[in-house]
Amino acid sequence: MATELESPPDPGQVPQWELELQQVGLVRRMLRARRWHGTDWWFVAISSVMVAAFLVIAVFPQWFASHDPLEQVGPRLLSPGELPEQEILVVPVDGSIAAISDFELDVRTPVAVAQDTPSSDAARDEADRITDEIAAAGGEGRVRLRIARFETVGEALDSVVAGDAVAAVISSTAFDDLTADFPTLQSSGAVSSAAQDATSFPLGTNQVGQDVLSRLIWGARIAVIIGFSASIASFVVGVPLGLLAGFIGGKTDRALTLIMDSIYAFPGLILAIAIAAVLGPSIFNIIVAIAVLYIPTYYRIVRGQTLQSKEELYVEAARSLGAKSKVILGRYIFPNVIPSVAVIFSVNVADAILTGAGLSFLGLGLPPSTPDWGIDLARGQEFIRSAWWLITFPGLAVMLVVLAFTMMGEGLVEIFNPKLRER
Amino acid sequence: MHPLLIVFLIFGVPAVLGLAWVFLRGSESLRRYILTRIALTVPMVLILISVVFLVLRVMPGDVVSSTLGPKASDATRASITEALGLDDPLIVQYFKFLGDVVTLDLGDSFIGARRPIVDELGERLPATLELIIPAAIFALGSGILFGTYAAIRRKRPADYGFRLYSVIVYSMPIFWLGLLLRLVFSVWLDWTPIAGRIDVVTNTTLDRTTNLLFVDSIISGNWEALKSVLHHMILPALTLGLVLSGVFVRLTRINVIETLQEDYVIAARARGIRERAVTYGYALKNAMIPVVTVIGLQVAILLAGAVLTETVFNWPGMGRYLIQRILLRDFQAVQSTVAVFALFVAMISLAVDVIYSVLDPRVKY
Numbered sequence: 001m002a003t004e005l006e007s008p009p010d011p012g013q014v015p016q017w018e019l020e021l022q023q024v025g026l027v028r029r030m031l032r033a034r035r036w037h038g039t040d041w042w043f044v045a046i047s048s049v050m051v052a053a054f055l056v057i058a059v060f061p062q063w064f065a066s067h068d069p070l071e072q073v074g075p076r077l078l079s080p081g082e083l084p085e086q087e088i089l090v091v092p093v094d095g096s097i098a099a100i101s102d103f104e105l106d107v108r109t110p111v112a113v114a115q116d117t118p119s120s121d122a123a124r125d126e127a128d129r130i131t132d133e134i135a136a137a138g139g140e141g142r143v144r145l146r147i148a149r150f151e152t153v154g155e156a157l158d159s160v161v162a163g164d165a166v167a168a169v170i171s172s173t174a175f176d177d178l179t180a181d182f183p184t185l186q187s188s189g190a191v192s193s194a195a196q197d198a199t200s201f202p203l204g205t206n207q208v209g210q211d212v213l214s215r216l217i218w219g220a221r222i223a224v225i226i227g228f229s230a231s232i233a234s235f236v237v238g239v240p241l242g243l244l245a246g247f248i249g250g251k252t253d254r255a256l257t258l259i260m261d262s263i264y265a266f267p268g269l270i271l272a273i274a275i276a277a278v279l280g281p282s283i284f285n286i287i288v289a290i291a292v293l294y295i296p297t298y299y300r301i302v303r304g305q306t307l308q309s310k311e312e313l314y315v316e317a318a319r320s321l322g323a324k325s326k327v328i329l330g331r332y333i334f335p336n337v338i339p340s341v342a343v344i345f346s347v348n349v350a351d352a353i354l355t356g357a358g359l360s361f362l363g364l365g366l367p368p369s370t371p372d373w374g375i376d377l378a379r380g381q382e383f384i385r386s387a388w389w390l391i392t393f394p395g396l397a398v399m400l401v402v403l404a405f406t407m408m409g410e411g412l413v414e415i416f417n418p419k420l421r422e423r
Numbered sequence: 424m425h426p427l428l429i430v431f432l433i434f435g436v437p438a439v440l441g442l443a444w445v446f447l448r449g450s451e452s453l454r455r456y457i458l459t460r461i462a463l464t465v466p467m468v469l470i471l472i473s474v475v476f477l478v479l480r481v482m483p484g485d486v487v488s489s490t491l492g493p494k495a496s497d498a499t500r501a502s503i504t505e506a507l508g509l510d511d512p513l514i515v516q517y518f519k520f521l522g523d524v525v526t527l528d529l530g531d532s533f534i535g536a537r538r539p540i541v542d543e544l545g546e547r548l549p550a551t552l553e554l555i556i557p558a559a560i561f562a563l564g565s566g567i568l569f570g571t572y573a574a575i576r577r578k579r580p581a582d583y584g585f586r587l588y589s590v591i592v593y594s595m596p597i598f599w600l601g602l603l604l605r606l607v608f609s610v611w612l613d614w615t616p617i618a619g620r621i622d623v624v625t626n627t628t629l630d631r632t633t634n635l636l637f638v639d640s641i642i643s644g645n646w647e648a649l650k651s652v653l654h655h656m657i658l659p660a661l662t663l664g665l666v667l668s669g670v671f672v673r674l675t676r677i678n679v680i681e682t683l684q685e686d687y688v689i690a691a692r693a694r695g696i697r698e699r700a701v702t703y704g705y706a707l708k709n710a711m712i713p714v715v716t717v718i719g720l721q722v723a724i725l726l727a728g729a730v731l732t733e734t735v736f737n738w739p740g741m742g743r744y745l746i747q748r749i750l751l752r753d754f755q756a757v758q759s760t761v762a763v764f765a766l767f768v769a770m771i772s773l774a775v776d777v778i779y780s781v782l783d784p785r786v787k788y
Contacts, residue, residue, distance in 0.1 A: 262467040263474075265720070265772055269727035270745065270764055271474075274757070277749040278478050354596055358731055361598050362746055374596075381602055381735070385610055392606075395599025402594040410590075 044411030050404035057217055058224035065214035069371035072209035077387050080204040080212075083172070087122035088187045090157060090168040090175055097167055098188045100126045105134075105141035112156035112165035115149040119169040123147065157182050204389045206380065212389060216397050218371040223401060226287055226356040227349040233291035234348065238298025239341060243329055245299070246306025257303070264296035269358055276365040286365035290352050301344055305337040312336075343412045350405035357398050373398050426545040426634040427527075430552065433633070438774055445781055453780055460776055464769045469521075471765040472758075476520055479754040480513060520758065529759040532748075540759045543744065548763065549634035550620060551740035554659055554732065555725050561664030562721075566671020567707075567714070573672065574679035575702060585672055592669035597728045601662040601735035608658060615658050618737035622651040659736045663728050667721060674717055678710035685709075712783045719775035722768060 057064055067073040091097045100123065103109045113119040127143040134141060148165055150156040153174045159165045161184060168185075175187055203212040241260075245253040263271065272289040279285035309315060315332050323332075359365040360374030368375060373394040380390030446457055504510050511519070523529055529540040573585035609617040616622070621629070621636055629648040631639050637656075640648035682688060683706050691701050730742030737743070741760055748756040 258463070258466060259470055262470040265467070265723060266471055266765060266768055267723045267725075267727035267730075269730055270742075270761060273730070273745065273749060274475055274478055274761060277757075350594070354594075357596050358598065358727075361596075361731065362734060363750070364746075377596075377599060377602065384602065384606055388606055388610075391599070391602045395596055395602065398596045398599065399591070399594050402596075403590065406590060406594055 043407060047404045047407035047411060050400065051408055054220060054401050054404060055224065058220040061217045061221050065211075065217040067211040067214040069210060069215040069218040070369060073211050073214075074201055074205045074209050076205060076207055076209045077383065078201055078205040078209075079387070080202060080389050081200075082204065083200060086172050086190045087119050087169055088172045088175060088190055090160065090170060090182075090185050091166070091188050092160065093184055093186045095166075100143060101130050103127075103143055103145075103166070105143060108144045108146040109167075110146045110148055110165040112148050112150060112159045112168040114153045114156050114170060114174070115151060117171065119171065120147045120149070123169045154178060154181070157185060160185060203393050204387070206376070206390055207383055207387070212376075212393055215371040215376055216373070216393055219373045219376065219394065219397065220401070222283070222366070222370060222372045223353045223356065223398075225283060226290065227353040227405075229287045230290035230352040230356070231294065231345055231348045233287065234294035234298055235341070235345060237291070238295040239302050239337070241295070242299040242302025243306050243334065243337070246303040247310060247325070247329055247333065253303075256299070260296040260299045263293070264300065268293040269355060272355060272359055273362065273364055276359055281365055281367050283366060283370070286356055286359055289359065289365065290355050293355065294348055294352065297344060297348060298341065301340055302337050305340055306333055309333050309336045343409055346405050346409035346412055350402040350409070353398065353405070354402050425541070426549060426632070427541060429633045430545075430549055430635065433635075433638070434552075438770070442774075442777060445777060449781070456780055457777055460773060464773050468762075468765050468769045472521070472524060472762050473517070475758055475761045475765075476517055479758050480516070524759070524762050529762075530755050532753055532756045540756050543756070544741070544760065544763060546634050547739060547741045547744045547760075549636075550738060551726075551729055551733070551742065553620070553635055553637055553656065554663065554738055554740055555729050557656060557660035558663035558667065558729075559721075559725060561660060562667035562671055563718075565664070566668045567675050567711075569668070570672040570675025571679050571702065571707060571710075573676045574683065577680060582676075585676070589669035589672040589676075592665055593673075595666060596731075597662060597666045598731040598735050600666060601659070601732055604658050604662055605735065616655050620652065620655050620738060621648065622655075625651045659732050659738055662735070663725065663732045666728055667725060670717070670721060670724075671714065674714050675710065678713050679706055682706040682710045712779070715775065715779050715782060719772040719779075722771045722775075726764060726768065 089099060096102065111123055113123065123145055124147075127145050131142045134143075148156075148159065150159065153170050156165075156168045156170060157178065160168045161182065167188075172187070172190075201211050201213065203216065206212055206215070241256060245256045272293055275289035275292060276286055279288060310333065315328060318328050318332050356365070357372075357374035357377070360370075360372050361378045362374075363378060366372050366375060376394040377391055380387065380394070383390050442457070446454055449457070527541060529544070531537045531539050532543060569585050569588070573582045576582045605617060608615045625645075625648050629636065629640060629645055630643045632642065633639055636648070636652045640646070640652055679702070683702070685706075688701060688706050691705050692698070696705075726742075729740060730745065732738065733740045733743040734746060741764065745757060745760045745764075748754075748760065
C-alpha cells in the first residue's frame with residue numbers, strides 16, 4: 001500500500017478515478033455495455049431491431065399500409081393471399097388471342113358473356129380504354145365488341161368452343177368451377193389490365209371487406225400511443241411520489257405505501273375495466289385507466305431505491321454541506337434511481353400494450369371502429385369457424401411487440417445491473 | 424344451504440384451521456407478524472372497495488332509465504330511485520354499501536330478474552374457482568418442473584428452449600392464446616367442446632349443491648357429468664395455466680441456479696451425494712421459498728387472466744359476470760363483484776404471506 005502511494009504517477013497510465021468516471025451516466029453505460037455479456041448480445045440486438053421497426057411502422061403507417069383501414073376495399077372474408085373475384089377473359093387454348101388488345105381493330109369482335117353480370121361492362125371499359133390509348137398515341141382505329149349475352153356461364157363458354165365467339169368474359173370464380181368441363185379453353189387473366197396489379201390482400205380481408213394487413217399496421221399506432229402515453233403518465237406520477245415517500249418517510253410514507261400496495265395486489269385489469277367503463281370509450285380514457293394501474297410499479301421501485309441511496313455517503317456529504325432537500329432529491333438521488341426506472345419503463349410499455357389490447361378486446365375503452373388489435377380480435381372471434389386469419393394475425397402482432405419490449409427490458413437489466421448476469 | 428357458504432366451508436375452514444395451528448405453534452414474533460398482517464388486510468380491502476365505490480358513482484349513464492326504459496313515468500322513476508337509495512347523500516350510500524359487504528347482504532341486481540346478488544355470485548364464484556384452481560396447479564407444476572430442468576441443463580439447448588418458452592408465453596395475450604387453442608382443438612380437430620362448463624343435456628341430470636360442478640358430480644356419483652365437466656375444463660384451464668407457467672419457469676430456474684452455487688450444495692456434492700439427490704433434495708427445497716412469495720402476486724394475474732379467459736370460452740364465472748354487468752350499467756352488481764374480488768385477493772395474499780413466514784424463519788418483522 002505504502003509503496004504504491006510513494007511511487008510517482010505514471011504519465012502514460014490513466015488514473016483510476018478517470019476510469020471510474022467513464023462508467024458514470026446512462027448513455028456511457030449503455031455504450032460500454034457492448035461488452036456485456038458475451039452470449040446474450042443478440043438478445044438485445046434482435047429486440048432493438050424489432051422495437052425500432054415497430055416504432056417506424058407506428059409513426060408512419062401510411063408508408064406501409066396499402067389500403068385505408070376504415071374503408072371497404074375488397075370482398076368480405078377473403079382468405080390470405082386469395083385474389084378477389086375479377087372478370088377474366090377466357091379464350092381457346094390454341095388461339096392467338098390473349099387479351100382484348102389483340103382483337104382486330106374496327107371489326108365487331110364477338111364476345112360471349114353471361115347475362116346479369118358485370119362482365120359486359122368490364123369488357124366494354126377495357127375496349128374503350130384501349131381505343132383511347134391508340135388515339136393518344138396518334139394511331140387510328142377502334143376496338144369494337146359485339147357482346148353476345150347467354151343465360152348461363154356454361155352457354156357462354158359453349159359458344160366460344162363452337163367458334164361463334166372469339167372469347168368469353170366471365171368471373172374468375174365461375175371459371176374455376178367449370179375448368180374441368182372445358183379442357184379446350186383457358187383463362188388469359190383479368191380483362192382489365194388496370195385491375196391486374198391492383199388489390200391483393202396478403203393477410204386477407206375481414207367481415208366488412210377491410211384489409212387485415214392495413215388494419216394491423218394502423219393498429220401499431222394505437223398500440224404505441226396507448227403503451228407510451230400510459231407508461232409516461234404512470235412514470236410522471238409514480239416517480240415523484242416514490243421519491244417523496246422514500247425521502248420523507250414517516251406517516252406519509254406509510255399511508256402512500258398502503259394505498260399503492262393495495263392497488264398493486266389487486267388484479268390490474270379488473271380495476272382498469274371499472275375505470276374504463278366509467279370514463280367511456282375514448283383513447284384518452286383508456287390511457288388514464290391503464291396509467292392508474294402502473295403508478296404503484298414505479299412508486300415501489302423508486303421508493304426502494306430512494307431509501308437505499310438516502311443512506312449513501314454522498315447524500316450525507318451533500319446534506320452536511322447545507323444542500324437543500326430539493327437539491328439532494330433532484331441532483332443526488334434522482335439520477336441514481338433512473339437506471340432501474342428505465343428498465344421498468346420498457347417492460348411497462350409492453351404490459352400497457354397488453355392491458356390495452358385486453359380492454360379493447362372486452363369492448364371497453366376504444367370506439368368500436370378504431371383499427372386496434374384487441375378490437376379486431378374481438379370482432380374476429382365470431383368468425384372463428386370460417387376465417388382463421390381474423391384471430392391469428394392481430395394476436396401475433398400483440399405478441400411480437402410485447403416480446404420485443406420485454407426482451408429489451410431484459411437486456412437493459414443486464415446493462416444496468418451486471419451483477420444479475422450470473423443468474 | 425347457500426352454495427357460497429358451502430364453498431367457503433370447503434376452502435375457508437381448512438385455511439382458518441391452518442392459520443390457528445400456525446398461530447398457536449409459532450414463535451412470539453411469528454404471532455405478532457400474523458396479527459399485524461391480518462390488521463393490514465382490513466385497510467387494504469377497505470381502500471379498494473372505497474375506490475371502486477367512488478369510481479362507479481361518477482359513472483355516466485343513469486341506471487334507473489337503463490332499467491326502466493325511456494318510457495317510464497316520473498313517478499315510477501322516483502319510486503325506484505328511492506327504493507334503491509340512490510337519492511341519499513353519497514356518504515350515506517357509502518356506509519350502507521360497506522355494511523352490506525360486511526354482512527354479505529349485497530342487495531338485488533338492478534337488471535333482469537332482480538335476483539339477490541349473493542345468489543348470482545353463488546353461481547359465478549364456484550365457476551371461477553373451478554377455472555383458476557386447475558390453472559394454478561398446472562402453472563405451478565409445469566413451471567417448477569421445466570424451471571428445474573432448465574437450471575440443471577444451464578446454457579444448453581434445453582435451457583434456451585425453456586427460457587424462450589417462458590418469454591413467449593408471457594408475451595402472449597391470454598385471450599389470443601385461448602382463441603388459438605379453441606381454433607385448433609375445438610374447430611379444426613373437434614377434440615374439445617367450444618365453450619361453457621358442461622354439456623347442456625348432461626347439465627339437466629346433475630344435482631347442484633356447491634355449484635363446483637367437479638365436486639357436485641363426484642358427490643352425486645354422476646360420472647357422465649364428471650366426464651363432461653373435465654372435458655369442458657381442459658382448454659380454459661390450459662390457457663390460463665400456460666400464460667402463468669412462464670413466470671414460474673423463470674423464477675424456478677433463477678433460484679435453482681442460485682442455490683446450486685451455494686456452499687452447502689457444493690459441500691453436499693463434495694461428500695459424494697448423487698447429483699439428482701443434490702438437486703431435488705437440497706437445492707430445490709430452498710429455491711422454492713422465493714417462488715412461494717411470488718404466488719401471492721400471481722393471484723392478481725390469475726384473476727385478471729380469468730376475466731379474459733372466461734370471456735373467450737363463455738365460462739359463466741365472476742369475470743364474465745363483471746363485464747356483462749358493466750355493459751348493463753348495473754353498478755350494484757359491479758361494486759359487489761369487485762368487492763368479492765378484493766376480499767378474495769386479500770385472503771390469498773394473507774395466506775401466502777403466512778405460509779412464507781412459516782417456510783422461511785429468517786424473515787423478521
